[in-house]
Amino acid sequence: MTQSVAFIGLGAMGYRMAAHLPKYFEKVYVWNRNFDKAKQHATEYGTLAVELTEAVQADVIFSCLPTSDDVETLIDNVNIKSGAIWIDCTSGVPEAARRLAERLKTQNIDFLDAPVSGQTIGAENATLTVMVGGDVNAFECAYPAMAAIGKLIQHVGDSGAGFAVKAINNMLLAVNLWSVAEGFSTLKAHGVNLDAALNCINASSGKSMVTETIFPQRVLSREFPVTFALPLLAKDTGIALDLVHEAKLPAPILALTQSLIQAANLTAEPNSDFSSAVKMYEAWTKIILK
Numbered sequence: 001m002t003q004s005v006a007f008i009g010l011g012a013m014g015y016r017m018a019a020h021l022p023k024y025f026e027k028v029y030v031w032n033r034n035f036d037k038a039k040q041h042a043t044e045y046g047t048l049a050v051e052l053t054e055a056v057q058a059d060v061i062f063s064c065l066p067t068s069d070d071v072e073t074l075i076d077n078v079n080i081k082s083g084a085i086w087i088d089c090t091s092g093v094p095e096a097a098r099r100l101a102e103r104l105k106t107q108n109i110d111f112l113d114a115p116v117s118g119q120t121i122g123a124e125n126a127t128l129t130v131m132v133g134g135d136v137n138a139f140e141c142a143y144p145a146m147a148a149i150g151k152l153i154q155h156v157g158d159s160g161a162g163f164a165v166k167a168i169n170n171m172l173l174a175v176n177l178w179s180v181a182e183g184f185s186t187l188k189a190h191g192v193n194l195d196a197a198l199n200c201i202n203a204s205s206g207k208s209m210v211t212e213t214i215f216p217q218r219v220l221s222r223e224f225p226v227t228f229a230l231p232l233l234a235k236d237t238g239i240a241l242d243l244v245h246e247a248k249l250p251a252p253i254l255a256l257t258q259s260l261i262q263a264a265n266l267t268a269e270p271n272s273d274f275s276s277a278v279k280m281y282e283a284w285t286k287i288i289l290k
């Protein structure tokens with residue numbers, strides 16, 4: 001039975017995800033590199049801000065860091081409790097998940113790759129989708145902890161499968177974001193009112209999450225709120241394209257989208273939201289999407 005839970009990495013996602021755990025678990029440890037955030041979390045939500053060495057003594061340990069490299073480096077430098085389950089909510093690299101799962105198994109520790117989707121609002125409302133790769137028994141044991149932060153908790157296969165699903169999901173988001181920018185620029189060039197067009201498309205077959213929320217709330221509003229950083233999306237499309245290459249498949253749309261997102265990331269202002277990728281297209285066309 002899970003006695004204690006820890007959350008490592010209180011960033012845009014982690015801070016909000018960890019906030020739900022005290023509703024279900026008596027002891028919830030939090031740790032963050034900038035430790036003031038952990039102390040702030042403890043004050044706000046009744047969690048316990050502890051040193052990393054103590055956090056990794058919990059029965060269930062969540063991590064949500066930018067990359068798999070960050071997680072591997074962190075794991076390299078700690079002694080995790082034997083029998084613990086590590087739930088990595090980072091959008092990571094499938095190969096790293098396989099490596100970590102294999103290595104930790106020798107220490108009687110289960111590693112689940114459990115990336116999430118649903119943005120910061122989903123983290124806040126505990127409505128995230130959690131896509132999980134790894135041992136099924138560990139998945140079942142860790143299910144209550146994951147259910148505290150998410151709505152759909154889906155086991156998708158062996159180690160690495162969760163990270164793979166997440167990378168392809170975010171590639172599809174990127175494809176959609178870019179194609180909606182092209183489509184709406186074309187409509188604007190033809191003098192069409194974009195809000196009216198959006199109303200029609202959101203009641204038609206071309207609708208998507210991008211047309212339903214991203215475009216109205218971030219692009220057409222010109223707000224581009226920084227909740228999911230563009231470099232993180234560029235990382236995810238990179239992981240997805242590596243998967244395509246490993247499978248030796250042709251994927252011209254995905255390859256092109258990866259190049260576009262990389263270029264947008266290189267040319268964007270520092271600290272840009274992923275939706276700012278459309279600004280590169282606006283610079284080419286001189287059409288501002290508003």
Ligand code: NDP
Pocket residue numbers: 009010011012013014032033034035037064065066067070074089090091092116117118119120227228229232233
């Ligand atoms: P943030 O940049 O907001 O937060 C990153 C967190 O990781 C911070 O707590 C940071 O600590 C910590 N961190 C960074 N590098 C290290 C390191 N080397 N060692 C230890 N801690 C480190 O990222 P997000 O919360 O936005 O994203 C986290 C993960 O979730 C990413 O993989 C992202 O792709 C994914 N994701 C993000 C979503 C979003 O909408 N933002 C949605 C779904 C998935 P410190 O405070 O000290 O800098």
